Amino acid sequence: MIDLSQPLAHGSDNCTLATCPVCGTDYAANGHRFVVLGVGALKRDGPHSASMSEELSGFMHLFWHNHDEGCASVDIVSDAANGQADLQACSFACMKTLLSGLVDQLEENFHGRRRAAVNTAQADEL
Numbered sequence: 001m002i003d004l005s006q007p008l009a010h011g012s013d014n015c016t017l018a019t020c021p022v023c024g025t026d027y028a029a030n031g032h033r034f035v036v037l038g039v040g041a042l043k044r045d046g047p048h049s050a051s052m053s054e055e056l057s058g059f060m061h062l063f064w065h066n067h068d069e070g071c072a073s074v075d076i077v078s079d080a081a082n083g084q085a086d087l088q089a090c091s092f093a094c095m096k097t098l099l100s101g102l103v104d105q106l107e108e109n110f111h112g113r114r115r116a117a118v119n120t121a122q123a124d125e126l
C-alpha cells in the first residue's frame with residue numbers, strides 16, 4: 001500500500017525520492033536505477049527560453065470534479081522548490097503500481113466523501 005497520508009514529495013528537500021514509494025527499494029543501494037515521473041514548471045525569461053525559478057512552488061494532484069456528486073483529490077507533490085519534482089519508482093512495474101495506486105486513492109477519497117455526505121444527510125433526517 002502506498003502511503004499517501006502526505007504528498008510523496010514536498011518542499012525544498014530536492015523533491016526527489018530516496019526510496020521506491022511502492023516497494024521501499026533504496027535507489028542508492030540499487031545502483032541508482034529508477035523510472036522517473038517528472039513534474040514542474042519553468043519561468044519564462046524570454047520569448048523562447050525558460051529557467052528554474054525560486055519564485056515557483058510546484059504541485060501535482062489528481063482531482064475528481066463532479067458538479068452533482070462533489071469533488072475529491074489526492075495531493076502528490078506540494079510546495080516543490082523551484083517548481084519541480086521527480087517521483088521515482090524502482091522499476092516499470094512499480095511505476096505502474098504507483099500511478100494506478102494514485103488513481104485508486106483518488107477513487108477511495110471520492111467514495112469516502114460520498115459515504116460521509118450520505119451519513120451526514122441520514123443523521124440530519126433523524
Ligand SMILES: [Zn+2]
Pocket residue numbers: 020021022023024025089090091094
Ligand atoms: Zn519498487
